[in-house]
Amino acid sequence: MTERVTRPLPHVETMEDLLTAACLVEEAAAECLQSLCEQMEVHHNPRMSALFTRLADMRASHAARILAEMEPHWRAQRYRRDPRWLADACPGVADMDEAHYLMQPAHGLQLAARSARRIHDFFSALAAAMPDAALEQRAVELKAQVAADLRAIEEELARTQSPREDWSHDDDPPVIQA
Numbered sequence: 001m002t003e004r005v006t007r008p009l010p011h012v013e014t015m016e017d018l019l020t021a022a023c024l025v026e027e028a029a030a031e032c033l034q035s036l037c038e039q040m041e042v043h044h045n046p047r048m049s050a051l052f053t054r055l056a057d058m059r060a061s062h063a064a065r066i067l068a069e070m071e072p073h074w075r076a077q078r079y080r081r082d083p084r085w086l087a088d089a090c091p092g093v094a095d096m097d098e099a100h101y102l103m104q105p106a107h108g109l110q111l112a113a114r115s116a117r118r119i120h121d122f123f124s125a126l127a128a129a130m131p132d133a134a135l136e137q138r139a140v141e142l143k144a145q146v147a148a149d150l151r152a153i154e155e156e157l158a159r160t161q162s163p164r165e166d167w168s169h170d171d172d173p174p175v176i177q178a
Helices: 015-042 046-069 072-080 105-128 133-159
Strands: none
Touching (some): 015 105, 046 105, 105 133
């Protein structure tokens, strides 16, 4: 289930460092999924909009729980951290190139599963790099929460009808106006 994470990891020496990184990852994933929800609304795809809202809420609830666990002064400082470890993208941010205005639930769930796997792999790599047992244990707990989400997404995907072969066909596709 765990793939090798090649992206840089944040420098973590304290629980504040760990929870800040975890919160940023979950917030970024939630924001990305919410953006996909809004795009689906614009393209009159309410089924996908509702799915992405539910998936965004899942990530946002994790971020809120992590935020509640943080000391007040940590919360105030979390956006002042060095974000270079995020590199080009946060581990949980979905690849927007995979989105399509006519995408079906199976596509959205596959996209969400890939995102959750990257977050899981991130926490796995983070746990392995922790300087002490308490930080490692908390990173393992974060990984377990994401693993539960991933199982739920994969179970839903298994129950979801596969899209028809012509799912992306549109007799009147959008045209960019010059």
